[in-house]
Amino acid sequence: MTSPGSYNPQPPRPPWGIRPPPRKTESTRLPILTAPIPDQVVIPIQQCLDMTANAIVHPGQRVLTGEPIAQAVAQAESWAGPTVHASISGEIIAIEERPVPGPSPIAETCVVIHGDGRDERYPGYQDLGDPLQLEPERICELVAEGGIVGLGGALFSTAAKLRADKRIHALILNGAECEPYITCDEMLELENAETVLRGTRIMLRALGAPVAIIAVESEMPEDRVALNDAIEAAGDDDIHVAVVTAKYPAGGERQLIQMIMGQEVPEGGYPSDIGYVCHNVATAAAVADLFDRGRPLISRIVTLAGGGIETTRNVDARIGTRMGDLIESTVGYRIETTQLVMGGPMMGFLLPDDNLPVTKATNCLIVAEPGELSPPRPEMPCIRCSECSEVCPAQLLPQELLTAAKRKDMAALDELGLNACIECGCCDYVCPSHIPMTARFIAAKSNFREHHLAMETATRAQTRFENRQARLEQEARARDRELRDQVDELAESKPRIIDDLMARVKSRQDDT
Amino acid sequence: MTAAVLLLGLLTAIIATALSFASYRFAPDRTSAVERVNRLLPQTQCSQCGYPGCRPYAEAIVSGEAAINRCAPGGEAAILAIGQLLDQQPLPPDPAFGESKPAQVAAIAENICIGCAACLQACPVDAILGAPHHMHTIIASECTGCELCVASCPVDCISMEPK
Numbered sequence: 001m002t003s004p005g006s007y008n009p010q011p012p013r014p015p016w017g018i019r020p021p022p023r024k025t026e027s028t029r030l031p032i033l034t035a036p037i038p039d040q041v042v043i044p045i046q047q048c049l050d051m052t053a054n055a056i057v058h059p060g061q062r063v064l065t066g067e068p069i070a071q072a073v074a075q076a077e078s079w080a081g082p083t084v085h086a087s088i089s090g091e092i093i094a095i096e097e098r099p100v101p102g103p104s105p106i107a108e109t110c111v112v113i114h115g116d117g118r119d120e121r122y123p124g125y126q127d128l129g130d131p132l133q134l135e136p137e138r139i140c141e142l143v144a145e146g147g148i149v150g151l152g153g154a155l156f157s158t159a160a161k162l163r164a165d166k167r168i169h170a171l172i173l174n175g176a177e178c179e180p181y182i183t184c185d186e187m188l189e190l191e192n193a194e195t196v197l198r199g200t201r202i203m204l205r206a207l208g209a210p211v212a213i214i215a216v217e218s219e220m221p222e223d224r225v226a227l228n229d230a231i232e233a234a235g236d237d238d239i240h241v242a243v244v245t246a247k248y249p250a251g252g253e254r255q256l257i258q259m260i261m262g263q264e265v266p267e268g269g270y271p272s273d274i275g276y277v278c279h280n281v282a283t284a285a286a287v288a289d290l291f292d293r294g295r296p297l298i299s300r301i302v303t304l305a306g307g308g309i310e311t312t313r314n315v316d317a318r319i320g321t322r323m324g325d326l327i328e329s330t331v332g333y334r335i336e337t338t339q340l341v342m343g344g345p346m347m348g349f350l351l352p353d354d355n356l357p358v359t360k361a362t363n364c365l366i367v368a369e370p371g372e373l374s375p376p377r378p379e380m381p382c383i384r385c386s387e388c389s390e391v392c393p394a395q396l397l398p399q400e401l402l403t404a405a406k407r408k409d410m411a412a413l414d415e416l417g418l419n420a421c422i423e424c425g426c427c428d429y430v431c432p433s434h435i436p437m438t439a440r441f442i443a444a445k446s447n448f449r450e451h452h453l454a455m456e457t458a459t460r461a462q463t464r465f466e467n468r469q470a471r472l473e474q475e476a477r478a479r480d481r482e483l484r485d486q487v488d489e490l491a492e493s494k495p496r497i498i499d500d501l502m503a504r505v506k507s508r509q510d511d512t
Numbered sequence: 513m514t515a516a517v518l519l520l521g522l523l524t525a526i527i528a529t530a531l532s533f534a535s536y537r538f539a540p541d542r543t544s545a546v547e548r549v550n551r552l553l554p555q556t557q558c559s560q561c562g563y564p565g566c567r568p569y570a571e572a573i574v575s576g577e578a579a580i581n582r583c584a585p586g587g588e589a590a591i592l593a594i595g596q597l598l599d600q601q602p603l604p605p606d607p608a609f610g611e612s613k614p615a616q617v618a619a620i621a622e623n624i625c626i627g628c629a630a631c632l633q634a635c636p637v638d639a640i641l642g643a644p645h646h647m648h649t650i651i652a653s654e655c656t657g658c659e660l661c662v663a664s665c666p667v668d669c670i671s672m673e674p675k
Binding site for chain 2: 454457458459460461462464465466467468469
């Protein structure tokens, strides 16, 4: 057991995980290119996990670059969720349902802005003050106002994660991009190590944590040097770099903490339960940009890769840019028939076409040429080789889970730890029978949630029913008692009343 | 001969005492059986099964008074689960006790409601909020969709909506 805060700068190679071909060298050859400002952007207003956002603008309104256009509401919390900003200046031409990128094709409310080409800046975020002098709570508020969410792809509210109500021993900056193709964080660390460090310092202040550890992969030696140089130049002795083995999914939050800190995040819990908070390096850079450049989250770095484009490189794209326009204006299509994947080849999903906007979650677009992505192969029966259990980073038994999922046995799924599955896809990758296990687990998870919700509702209904029964019985008893009391009283007082009456009648008779 | 009769008689007496004690001491726990069946019912409290709530129906199932296929909201899933628990052959849902519907929730048309408070009495889970001469409303998160309030409304202002 390690003491809190002590870390391993070079953790050993983990027993789990896989090593798919990295395909990262091409996209790291060229520097990050700032994409031209698009003529039109379509900005989905739902860009934060677990929160509902409402548009705060109307069609016809003129907006400036960085002006708030939608506000997310944190349910059951008193503070506001991340804001969504206009990424170009111009006129809002519509607020309507448009298709947005996701594992399944859905439409969501989007703000459509027609650009005026001037890219005028909204002045509201200038002069936020020196963040290192601000109160931690104020930093969190501003981070939410700046629209900053987890840029690793999860879109979790960064402010919510910075508002730790527990003691935090260390902040872990996730720069270990373990999925093939994706290099947006790697390039960011290389080109803007100072920005990452600056963001890290602001985050440390917000969290009140004593130390930050930036995790990079063993195959990013240049990043390690760049970060170490920047740390030395700034004289930070509370920020360190740790190097993890390049193995997928070493960049998973739980896996990273387990490797570097030697501690496991409890199932169903959060890293903050054991005193750690994990943020993506790009998120840290976004925080620094907000305070130092007065720039809310209106763009992000996207890796454009795959055989379907002319050049493979990272581009800095405005949120809401049409994917097709982004590709055409920066790297160019090489061939006509392509398949488009958002995210990496392991956890990413296939998009129907390129007529979708870049969102805060778009870390990578793989424009694949025909044959580049392996088509789903026919599923064959499980041969019980147990390869899947070897590679599972959550140390589950995927093969057992699979049979339980097929049986829809909720108790067994719970016992086997279905909810600890991080959906990394390692089991699918190694399965010699090509069984799409992760897809089944994702479906089983949603069934499981539904089942639990139904059970919870049933329990509540049962309690309410029983309480009502008890109350009705009590009321009936009380009524009974009252009635009996009245009867008793009447029985007792009846003779007296009659006597009284008789006496009065008698006295009247006597009078007359 | 006498000794044998006595011995056998004694043995019979001892065994009889032990058996009667055991049947008293280790009687199957009826309450826990009812509780377990009750957990498998959806707790809609709709009374469609002919019993005034899920628990009374669970009691009737355990005592063998009612068949396991009367719960319409529970549908096939509940029948299978109860059948497995009680080791009974699953039966098809009995259409005489209503049909399985997707989850629903009651809604009061608040411009029609006259505040008569009749539905407050009808709701088995106290999921209607209101007072005489004041508009009522459904606590949607607690409504089980049992439909019992619909018939109680004199102005037909309660409708069922998909959840």
